[in-house]
Amino acid sequence: MISVESWMNEAVIRLQERFGSRLLFVGLQGSYRRGEAREDSDIDILTILDTLDVTTLTAYREVLRSLPEGEKACGFTCGREELLTWPPFDLFQFAQDTDAWYGDLASLIPPIMRLDTVAGARMAVSNLHHYTAYLYVSGDEATRADELKGAYKGFFFAMQVVQYLRSGLYAQTKKELLSALSGDEAELLRYSMNPICYEEQKTQNPDSLFQLMLAWTGNVMRELAQKSVSQG
DSSP states (O other): OOOHHHHHHHHHHHHHHHHGGGEEEEEEEHHHHHTOOOTTOOEEEEEEESOOOHHHHHHHHHHHHTSTTGGGEEOOEEEHHHHHTSOGGGTHHHHHTOEEEESOGGGGSOOOOHHHHHHHHHHHHHHHHHHHHHHHHHSOTTTHHHHTHHHHHHHHHHHHHHHHHHHSOOOOSHHHHHHTOOHHHHHHHHHHHOHHHHHHHHHHOHHHHHHHHHHHHHHHHHHHHHHHHHHO
């Protein structure tokens, strides 16, 4: 598996060589940032340039593919003006989950208010609720529990923000977040973290995986709606 420190250092050097002053920011997100990467994990590199078009993206892709295991490089790429006008509700977690390797992200994003963070959490949780219900009704009964794994992966990211809104502390890793949870929320995260546990529960009672997610999302949607009213 790659050394992400060496990889990111080399990425910054090559991006500076290709783009010069056009390069505004390079950061790392995802499982490599959290220290949770596996051999097959993507490398979530975040790059902000002055402007973005197809020609720029072609050059950017060439730089990434020139790096060791560059085919694993993915992530967020944006132009400066577009990022400044990005919906703030989508940026709290974006900023929290980024380690800077070049430049200053805070100067490139709009101000983020607490209500923006609540709005982002509401959207994430409601999307999980919709997907779970849709999959149960419309999915193939033989495979829908396998497809639900995507919602359990998404639970971690939604729960990070929900827990922050409750406690003021943002858990950077799954283990850190798990230590702060109990009951059904801890169970949801354990299924997200441990594929073996998920498979065992899927074999024993697949419907329980849907019920657990539906109950949590429903309860938290109501909780966040109250936060939105009380802080509006």
